[in-house]
Amino acid sequence: MTKLAQNPGSTLGTPRTRAVHRAIAEARRGVPVVLAAKHPLIIVPAETVGAEGLRLIDTLSNGPAVLLLSPSRAAAVLQHEVEAKAPAIALKLARPLIDTETLKRAADPTLEQILPRFETTAPPPESEAALALGKLARLLPAMVVAPVKPGWASQKAGADLLAVPAADLLAYPLNLASSLTRVAEVAVPLDAARDARLIAFRALDQGIEHMAIIVGHPEAQEAPLVRIHSECFTGDLLGSLRCDCGPQLQGAIARMGREGNGAVLYLAQEGRGIGLINKLRAYTLQDEGLDTLDANRALGWEADERNFHIAAAMLEALGIHKIRLLTNNPEKVKGLAACGIEIVERVPHEFAPNGVNDSYLETKAKRFGHLIG
Incomplete structure (x- = not known):
């Protein structure tokens, strides 16, 4: 049996694991975090974001915001096929940002689907890590994402925001197991x-x-x-x-x-890794005619997570x-x-x-x- 590292600090030191934990908590609260990478992003889950979170993204972004979705969810929102093997599909968002209710409906297929017509655009780098944060928080993997301004942390609006390395989010599941x-x-x-x-x-x-x-x-x-x-x-x-x-x-x-x-x-x-709430959502979609696999994918998750x-x-x-x-x-x-x-x-x-x-x-x-x- 492959021996997992017994000291997670060797790959993810305490301050960095703490940053991932905090990022998960912030995501569940609807508070934006900054994804630290070569091209840093400010991100927040569509499911939990409120007006204040959108205001922060409007204030601190250095370019247009997009809604990141998995290909299976994006195909349903767009009502046409998309590249199924892409890590994420990016939908253009108007500025000032679209209202929170519309974002929640775009993320959650169990809600009444009253949606505007979205257009696609190229997803930003680190899209996979952005969606990973939503999954780690057991939320729907649908994220509002924008490039963040240089010097964002020195601005009043960004002073309290957390930065977390994109690589740490992607490495977290393995590091979590090694710390058991x-x-x-x-x-x-x-x-x-x-x-x-x-x-x-x-x-x-x-x-x-x-x-x-x-x-x-x-x-x-x-x-x-x-x-x-x-x-x-x-x-x-x-x-x-x-x-x-x-x-x-x-x-x-x-x-x-x-x-x-x-x-x-x-x-x-729970629910092959999607969490109890998302499993209940999947049940709702199954009651509407989808099977287990298609219900998970409609929510933006893979068949087994x-x-x-x-x-x-x-x-x-x-x-x-x-x-x-x-x-x-x-x-x-x-x-x-x-x-x-x-x-x-x-x-x-x-x-x-x-x-x-x-x-x-x-x-x-x-x-x-x-x-x-």
């Missing part, structure tokens, strides 16, 4: 596995913790059974019938209980070096292998449809390539 540490461990007897233990992991961002559900002593096995399970509030906790997440979680624990050993890595990556480096770091900390992976998803096998996890066997983990999730499971098989049905 064990913070708590306790026995939690479960109905299907009386000797289960919970081990909590936290990364340097001090965000939501990831959990390992340990049955027996999998670290003593040559290749224990392991399930990499992304949290699902609706399925795991509420028992939603829209997906098969709840049965998959309980079924994994029950199987490990029978075998006497195993580990479920419960990753805080999970950071499997987190799983690799957890397994290394647990002393597990080879695994039998409990999954139906060949792409998960490839993704985990790319992170250095040695998988000696893929173990099927299939559950029958329940009359509600039939089309969901069909989409998994036909469009995600899951080996089910």
Whole structure:
């Protein structure tokens, strides 16, 4: 297994990681930040920006502002095809900047789509990093972006704004995984596995913790059974019938209980990494006729946005070096292998449809390539 750096400061020192954390918080508050690069930009999420944020961009920008969208979302807004492999599509914005309500509608396809006619323009450098900030903040990846004036920090309007290197935003997911540490461990007897233990992991961002559900002593096995399970509030906790997440979680624990050993890595990556709110938005689009994959893309996200480096770091900390992976998803096998996890066997983990999730499971098989049905 590839060993991740145990000292994130070697690649991203404390002041710089703090800048990324602050940038994520500012994005969620709708406060612009400056993307430090060869051609610096002032950026703010379209979902959260208010009138004051737009005023700051008007005041501090050194050129026209644009709305950055993923190609899939831009195609829907423009109502014509765009370059699908482009990192971002830039839509021209009038100056003074367009109203916040229109920006929110352009970002969010679940809102009523009363939109002006947009024209495209060349996206600025560092567009990928700008959209990455929106994703790190678990917002819709739609950003208002403009070149920033030289000397912006010395102006009264820019004195309190944060600057964050574009490269640090792009490197952050890997650095986050490399900083993961064990913070708590306790026995939690479960109905299907009386000797289960919970081990909590936290990364340097001090965000939501990831959990390992340990049955027996999998670290003593040559290749224990392991399930990499992304949290699902609706399925795991509420028992939603829209997906098969709840049965998959309980079924994994029950199987490990029978075998006497195993580990479920419960990753805080709701909705394949898009977050709970965006997953609920995707559900709204599914109710309007889109499948799981197209709903995610309509929101500007990829089909799967999970950071499997987190799983690799957890397994290394647990002393597990080879695994039998409990999954139906060949792409998960490839993704985990790319992170250095040695998988000696893929173990099927299939559950029958329940009359509600039939089309969901069909989409998994036909469009995600899951080996089910």
